[in-house]
Amino acid sequence: MRAKVTVYPRQEVLDPQGRAVHQALERIGFATVEDVRVGRSFDIHLDVESQDEANDLVHRMCRKLLCNQVVEDYEFELGEFERGELDLAGADG
Numbered sequence: 001m002r003a004k005v006t007v008y009p010r011q012e013v014l015d016p017q018g019r020a021v022h023q024a025l026e027r028i029g030f031a032t033v034e035d036v037r038v039g040r041s042f043d044i045h046l047d048v049e050s051q052d053e054a055n056d057l058v059h060r061m062c063r064k065l066l067c068n069q070v071v072e073d074y075e076f077e078l079g080e081f082e083r084g085e086l087d088l089a090g091a092d093g
Contacts, residue, residue, distance in 0.1 A: 001045075003077070062076070
C-alpha cells in the first residue's frame with residue numbers, strides 16, 4: 001500500500017513562497033488564480049495488512065516527523081497506485 005502525504009503551511013501562517021508563486025502567475029497572465037500555498041509531498045510505500053493499519057501509521061509519521069503541527073497541516077491519501085496517480089481518497093490531518 002502507498003501513502004501520498006501533503007504537508008503545507010496552515011492558512012493562518014504567512015506563506016512567502018506561495019505569495020511569490022501567486023504573484024509570478026499573475027505576472028505571466030494567470031489572473032484568475034486567487035491563492036497559492038506551497039508545500040511538500042511524500043510518496044511512502046507501506047508493508048501493512050490493512051488500510052486501518054496504514055491510516056494509523058501515516059498519522060503517527062506525520063505527527064512525529066513529517067509535519068510541524070505548530071505551523072503546518074497535512075493530508076494524505078492511501079491506495080494501490082503508481083507514482084503520480086491518486087486512486088483512493090484518504091484522511092485529513
